Each structure stands twice: as structure tokens, then as C-alpha cells.
Amino acid sequence: MRPLRIALVLPLLLPFLAACGDTTDGSPDVRDRPSGTAIGTAADAVSCAGRLGERGENTGVYDGGEAYDDPEAAVAGAADQVSPADVLDELRETAAEEDRRLFTYDAGGRTVVAVVVRDGRTVDDDGWYVESWARCDLAELPPEVAEASGTQVWTDASGAPVDTRTITSYAGPEHCDWQDMTFLELGRATYVRRPDMALARDVGFVVEDWDPSTTLPDDAHDTGFERDGERLWLAPDRSRAYVGGPDGVEMWPREREPLGCA
Template identity: 40%
Template sequence: MRLRNGLRRVAPAAVGMLALTACGGTEVPDGLIVAKPSAAPAHPYSGPLKARTPEQADEDSPLEGGGAALLALECAGRPHDAGSVADEGSGDDGAGSAAEALARQAADGLDDMPDRGYRVETRTGHRVLYSYDVAGRTRAAVIVAEDRRGWSAETYASCDPSEFRARERARLSILVWQDARGRPVSTAKVVSWMGAEHCDWQSAEFVTLDGGDDGRWRGRQYLRDPEGKLADIDGLSSTYAKDVKLPADAVDTGYRQDGRELWLARDKSWAYVRDADGAVERWPGRKEPVGCM
């Protein structure tokens, strides 16, 4: 899905207009902004830096509030996430430069977006578009804006994390799986992550299959729980177990992650994960996702 449009032309920004290091302000980490991208964009963005969110993102969509950042994306698949930083609320003073505003947003967390490798794609008036590109196409975008308080992030949007480079995928809080040929698989099909520390679930791992990319749950979740932190959760198909035998009728999903293979019981009630040494674990399944508040 390619969201770029042919709206009015704005002048590309000169990278030299923005300082890559802060003086007496927020530190801009090395690598956050790339001064000389390895590949020029195939189609430089020519749209506005402030716009309404495209109509396909309704109120319940994970893309709600993405605005112009969504328009800047060039995804191979559907956009993954987007939003308005202003909607999330911030009473802080702005940063001293656009680069510092991007650094602040990266430090606060860009959800499942790259935390480095951005370039200045466009600057117009009091806004700057930072793009994270793969093969010359924008896979993540952050727009920062200047007002009386200074510079701050305004909107952001990203393609599915499977479209990022491997070195950026490895730095995400989620785990992107691959298919049997080593190609990254969309997180709408499979994704996993470690449990939240504030719920004392950091020893647990959650994997979701077929969660979709429209914010409407229709998938199934499986839980790795070696310390029994989730044993009391209702709706689990069984219990976690290690060193089990892979059933003869288990179905190989074809999904792989760091040498692990993901298999399912014939009725999909639980998952089996086999590691590179051949050891197999049984992960209980659940029809509804487990939440941590």
C-alpha cells in the first residue's frame, strides 16, 4: 500500500540546515540521523507535512492520527502503526532543534519503529520530515514541528517491522520471525515479545499468530512460561512444559526465529517450539490475548 500522493511540491531540505549534535540541549545519538544516505529516494516526498489522516484509518484503526506521516510512507504491505504525539499529551518545553526533537521522541520510545537511520527528507516552514528508508523507500516517518515552546514530534507512522533492515529489527522490543527461506514475515501473521517487567512477566514470551493489521483481534496467542508466572490465567489450553516430544501430527508453520521452529498442535490448541538443538517446548494457547496493566 503506497500512500504517497502528488500534492503540492515543497522544497527538499538540505541536511546541513540541521545540527546533528546538540549544544546545551538534548543529545542526538550517533546514528539517529544519517547525513549521507546510502540510496537516494526513488520518489522524494512532495506532499504536505500537515494533513488529515487518510480516510482508510477509522477511529479504531492503529493508524488513527498519523496524518501527513502516513502519506510519506512507501510500504510494500499495509502500514503498521501511526499516531499523533500531540494526542498522547506532553507538557514539556520543546527542544532547541528539529534533530533534538527527533532524539527526544526516540528516547521516549518510537513504539515498534527504528531508533536510528533517519534522514531529513523534507523541510518546509516550521516542520521537518525525517524518513527511515530501505532501498530508497520510506518505511518509517516522523514529522517534528516548531511552535512557541520549541521543537517537538508531531506525527509518526511506520510500515510493518518486517520491512525494516535486519540490524534495526534486532533492536526492536518485538521479535520478527522469518519463513523457512529466511525472509522476514509480517507481524500481522506472526510476532512475539517478552513479558512486561512491571507485571513481573519478564521471563514469559508471548507469540501471536494471525493477529491482523487493522486493530481487530482475530488471532490466537501462545505463551512460554518457564517460571509459571501465568499459570493462573483463565482460558489456557494446557500448561507450559519443556523437553516434550513433538507429536507426529504436529503442523509446521514454517516460521523461524533465531534457530527456533514454530509448530502447532493439529487443533491449534497449543504450540510446540523446537530449538536448534532439537529440544521441544509446549506452549499453552489462548483464544484471547493476555494483557498486562
């Protein structure tokens, strides 16, 4: 929903610098657009509380895949382009031109995903295809949507979801049999829950072993971040993360070197 470490690099977690404002700062609210008005790019249609999460555009003659007979089919067939794909069934048409359509998905009273499809010429055929798409950070989508995409969203001290480029976690990839490991990215540091100790011994990718039950040190820094009732603390030198609650905490060691997964 958010790089997946090495091959762990999810496009959805790639940082984008494009700003995205809400409807109070001049960004368009597509729900107020009458049919037939000009449609810009998908990025013009979203109204993010924070930064734009991800975007894509097909410019020139489309050569990215199949063209479709109608706009709805083009949206439904865009799972290899639009992330998270789970929202495709929830998109609704909110603006139309002769050869273009705008489809959007709202959450929290704002448009957080947008897809523009065009009826035009492709390399192999003519038909409808995705011209552009954009979404806000996964933290702005419903939690179940982000979780279904493999992204674990954390909240701050007030309970508000935190941008996944500030903090995020995710399970390791199954095709490398790392699904039992959890990677927690916080700034430039990555911490690992239940690291594969055979790999840890062979390549030394973590600074020390994971500790499933320990005492929270008095000097641990409370980050204010929380997920599923578990809070996050850091050692003063940021070499360790402590995750847990009143009944106990786990110590997640910091990653020394990125772990590669082919």
C-alpha cells in the same frame, strides 16, 4: 520495534488499516524530493511493502509536550512519540519548507520511518515539535531494531520476515516479573513458553503445562514460520504450539484467558 498483552499491549502492535504502497504504485519516494517541495504527512513519505505499522499526528495547537529550538532537537526529543525510539538517531533530513522539515529512515532501499516536524505555536510556547510520524511494520525494519524494541520477528519458508500482525513473539514485562515467559501471538491464538505455574494454577490462564522436551507428533502442522533456527508447528486443533528443530521441540500451551499485568 509490535498490545503487549494487557499492559502488554504495545502500540506498535496495534493494527492499522491504512494502506502503504511502494514507489511503483504512486507512493512518493522522498529521496527524489528536491528541497523546498511540499511536505505531506509522515504517512505519505513511507514506502511499505505491506501495511502501515503505526502512525501519529498532532493537529491543531500542539499540547503534547516540549517545543524545541531547532528541527533536529525536536526529532531527538520525540522518544515518547516515535516507536521504535532507537531509529531517531538515524533519521536524516530529506525535505524542507519554511516551517516544516521531513526526516526519514531507510531500510532495504525503501523509506520505512518518517517524521515531520513543524515550527509553530504550542500551548505553552513556540518552537519545533513533531507534527506527524509513521513507520512500516517492524518486520520491515532491520532485525536488530525490532529486537531492541522487544519484538521478535519470524520469517516464512522463504526466509522473508513476516508481518508482526500475522505472527510475533515477545518476553513478558519485567515490572510484573514475567520476563522469563515468552508470548507467541499467531492470529487469534496466543501460546506461552515457560508460563508462571503459580499463576497458571491460580487463574488457569493456560490450557496445560509447558513441556520443555517432547516428541513432535506426526499430525503436527508445519506453519513454515521460523526464528533463530527454530521452526513452528501447531497441533491440528491449534491447542498447542511446537517450537524447535532436529534436536527436539518444546510444547507451548495455548493461552485460555488473557493474562493481566498492572
